[in-house]
Structures are given as structure tokens and as C-alpha cells.
Amino acid sequence: MATSSITDVIIVDSEKLQEAMDKLERRDRSKDLIPVNSLEQLEAGRKLL
Amino acid sequence: MSYTILDLKSYLRYNSPESIVSDLSSFGPGKGCAELYLFLQESYDENGNRNDNFIDFERNNLCRVYFVLADKVENANGKCVLNLKSGMYPVYGYFSVAVKTLYKNNIHADQEILPRNNTNMYLIGHLCKNASYEWGKGGEYMLQQCFGIIESAYQKIGMGYILIECEPALVDYYSNRNFAEIGVNSKTGLYQMIYKVVEKFPDII
Numbered sequence A: 001m002a003t004s005s006i007t008d009v010i011i012v013d014s015e016k017l018q019e020a021m022d023k024l025e026r027r028d029r030s031k032d033l034i035p036v037n038s039l040e041q042l043e044a045g046r047k048l049l
Numbered sequence B: 001m002s003y004t005i006l007d008l009k010s011y012l013r014y015n016s017p018e019s020i021v022s023d024l025s026s027f028g029p030g031k032g033c034a035e036l037y038l039f040l041q042e043s044y045d046e047n048g049n050r051n052d053n054f055i056d057f058e059r060n061n062l063c064r065v066y067f068v069l070a071d072k073v074e075n076a077n078g079k080c081v082l083n084l085k086s087g088m089y090p091v092y093g094y095f096s097v098a099v100k101t102l103y104k105n106n107i108h109a110d111q112e113i114l115p116r117n118n119t120n121m122y123l124i125g126h127l128c129k130n131a132s133y134e135w136g137k138g139g140e141y142m143l144q145q146c147f148g149i150i151e152s153a154y155q156k157i158g159m160g161y162i163l164i165e166c167e168p169a170l171v172d173y174y175s176n177r178n179f180a181e182i183g184v185n186s187k188t189g190l191y192q193m194i195y196k197v198v199e200k201f202p203d204i205i
Helices: A014-025 A038-046 B008-014 B019-023 B031-040 B054-059 B138-157 B168-175
Strands: A010-012 B003-007 B064-070 B081-084 B087-104 B118-129 B161-166 B180-184 B191-196
Touching: A010 A014, A014 B087, A014 B180, A014 B191, A038 B003, A038 B064, A038 B138, B003 B008, B003 B087, B003 B138, B008 B019, B008 B054, B008 B064, B019 B031, B019 B081, B031 B054, B031 B118, B054 B064, B054 B087, B064 B138, B087 B138, B118 B138, B161 B168, B168 B180, B168 B191
Parallel strands: A010 B087, B118 B161
Antiparallel strands: B003 B064, B064 B087, B081 B087, B087 B118, B161 B191, B180 B191
């Protein structure tokens, strides 16, 4: 990953993008990473300041 | 072991931009530490141009930066810690999240470039676990923390996908975790991959 990702214009091939989106619709959902409750941890982090 | 997330925006509300570099101490040899230090301090390229850093991004609201901190320690032991008023906290990793517009490149010449030809996604600009610390599934944990932040934004404002740009060596890692490749950044050589936002509590239909 790079800092340039944030500032640069990103151009993508629309067909590849659509293919990837279709692939993700058919994904093995058991491999999904379930988000953790980051907001609680964020609140705890702010209390350290 | 428990973890806490500290956002750079909140840190800067109470501290000067310069203090974040001095508050980070005892840098270990890990790649993550060196990059974090570089992204936070003022630096210049070989042509004398000032490099963008996390402080600039925060000030300009281009992204948000988060540190994942572990429990307070008494002794840094040469590893990367963030010194806060209440003590020293090991920095286990960091990530940045932004919103990015992706421009689609097969628009016909006679077509106007309209908003429908572009798409917006969340961007994980950086995601790094600190190599100075040994922790089993640290990378996955960092992703789950990052997804937690994104999912809360998703619930409020929408947008269903996340974009990352990663080094070729990490393509398999992300592919095995349900990321799908969409191309290669011609400027940086980084692989572009997307992930569908997963909800913490999906609706039961």
C-alpha cells in the first residue's frame, strides 16, 4: 500500500471491475472477515488522551 | 491482551502535530515502524518537494488515520510505543481509511463523462501490522478493526465496496480473504483489489 493511493486518480477497467463484483457476489462467505466493534475501542482510545 | 484504537484526528485535538513524532519512541527494526515514522514526519523527496504525510491528510480531510494500541506497558524494551499522558502503549499497527472515486476507462469518446460512469468506494490507504511484535493473526485482526470503522460508515452513508492497492506478494493473502483483483496501478505497479463490505449484523430476510 502507498500514500499515493490516497492522492492519485485511480482509473480502472470497467469490465474487470464488474467481473470482480460478480465474483464477490458468488464468494465463499465463510471466508469473510467479520468486522469487530471498532467504535467501542475508538471510544476507549480517546479516553487515553 | 486487549486492544484500543486511537484516531489521529482526536490525538491532534489535544496535541500539536509535531508531538506525534516525539510521542512515538523506541522504534524497532520492523518495516511497519519505519513507515509509520516516515508517514508522520515532515520529509522531502530528492527534488526538494515536500512529501505528503498523515498530518497533511488529516488536516485536509483526505483520510482518517488510526493506531491500534495494546495494553499499557511499563518498559518499551526497544519496541515501538506511543507515549500518552497516562503511559506507554505498544503500537501494534495502523491503518488509514478514505473515500475514493474510481474512474472507469472504457467510456466511449462520444459519451459525456457522467457521474454514473464512476464509482465510489472506501479506500484502505495503509494497513500495517508492526513487525516488531509477534502476534499470530495480526494482519487479519488489523483488517477486522479497519472493517469495523468502515462498516460503521457504511451503515450511515452506504457504499458497498472497499479498495486496496497492495504489493504483488500480498495478492494471494488478500485473494484468500475474499478480495477480488481488478487491475494493476500502472504508475506504482501495485495490485488493485476490492472487497465487499460485510455487515456485523446482516439483515435476516
